[in-house]
Amino acid sequence: MSLAAPPALGRPPTHDPAWLGRVAWAAALLVLVWPLAVATEFRPWLLLAPDSLRAGGRFLASFFPPALGAEFLAQVLRETWRTVAMATAGITLGLLIAVPATLLTTRALSVSALSGRMARGPFWVRQALRWGLIVLRSIPELVWALVFVRVVGLGPTAGVLAIALTYGGMLGKVYGEILESGDPAPTEALLHNGSGRLQAFAYGLLPQNAAELASYTVYRWECAIRSSVVLGFVGAGGLGQQMDSAMKMFNGGEVVTLLAVFVALVALADRFSAGLRRVLG
């Protein structure tokens, strides 16, 4: 008996056998995207209209040469430090919100939850605090800054408060999640044996999660530097405010210097935070 010939495969297809389906899906997506393009007045060809090309071209041309006067550079340096300081102070104040909120909301520190269900009172206190954190976090920091600029006037105070509230909400929520994701056994053992909640936190929860908590905080500090630049656009001082005024005056040379300093600052913070996280982790 001869070996059965393999079933005739014919020639392998030279075209994608599924091309019809792919083209159909792509067409359907385009039809779906069309109303969006209309809603956002998305007409990219307008960018190529002579008027906007001229305006854009003139703006780009004014980027060169970058502004490098000694006085301007000194001011940029001062504003850069202000940006970093706003982010750092904001995160520090945010911790004042986040740490107590975490201690209060963490389920692992509930004494009543040790024996079955959590009691109703503590449950609702935790839930209310969690909703509070969600509200703090859902309002963008720029909106907080707009509000605080009305109350305390232009200046870094508004920016620091805005960062503190938004990042307090964010850190509080994520700290809670990190603490709950760990192994609950040591904490439960401590609580069962009559230790206080703070003791259980310090000796049960903190040691296993400290590295993760610290590295998340450092990462958020890096994000806060980015935010504090953006907050400058609504009058909270720092690099953003400089950039805003340079753009309003169409002073391209200053804009490009500020952009370069900003990109360098972000890259530096990125490196620093990555290094710090490696050491801590």
Add this chain to the structure above:
Amino acid sequence: MDRLRQPPPAPPLPPPLWRARCLACWLVLAVLVLVLASFASLDLQWLQLFSADALRSMGRFVGEFFPPDVSPPFLRKVLAGALETLAMSVLGTALAALAGLLLAGPAASRRGAWRLPTRWLLNALRAIPELVWAALLLVAAGLGPMAGTLALAMHTSGVLGRLFAEALENAPPGPAQALRSQGIGGLRVLLYATLPQVLPQLMSYTLYRWENNIRAAAVLGVVGAGGLGQLLSFHMGLFHMPKTASILVAMLGLVALVDGLSYAARRLSMR
């Protein structure tokens, strides 16, 4: 037997709190110095913030938010703004996903002349926040939602391009090898071997960025790039507090809606 009677070894002492060789100690010290220097150099106006006067004006300010303006014509305007914001975020994210995919190919190639330049481009796109992009693009694209959409697309394509490139690099190399050994070229290897493997991951990255972008799109209008933010800065500038309150509520609702949708989509795609 004698050995049993020996006293047990003393428990180890806890490590000293400060050692010159302990890197973490120096780091903590550096962080403390940074924090103190920040507070010292900022001249924050605590007195002004917590004075009775400021508290009263803050109370008045918050009180003016109530009741929110719910007259039908204004609500229609808010709804239009919310839809515009939603459209900006969706279109911006979609454009960014396309651009990110185009840039991720060269950025992930092992030996290509384009690898480093694309990485630099991605980093620059990513480093500049959406709001700064919007302020820059206003010059060329004019006031309105298009500048905002493009700004979202710029920043997000930097973020997604980098994430996509990492996903492509980490994909299992087997299928790509199989195709390449049959003499199939780079683009088709990408399309038929590597991409199908990482597509779910790319989708989930895109959905995650969409959640971020709805937040960003809501505030981009503050510099004049359309959407709810433009309404917000307009009415806040004129001290129309009840209207501001309803816009804020609409923003929160929109963010919650998108979070829910994206969560549901991720659940569906995981199944």
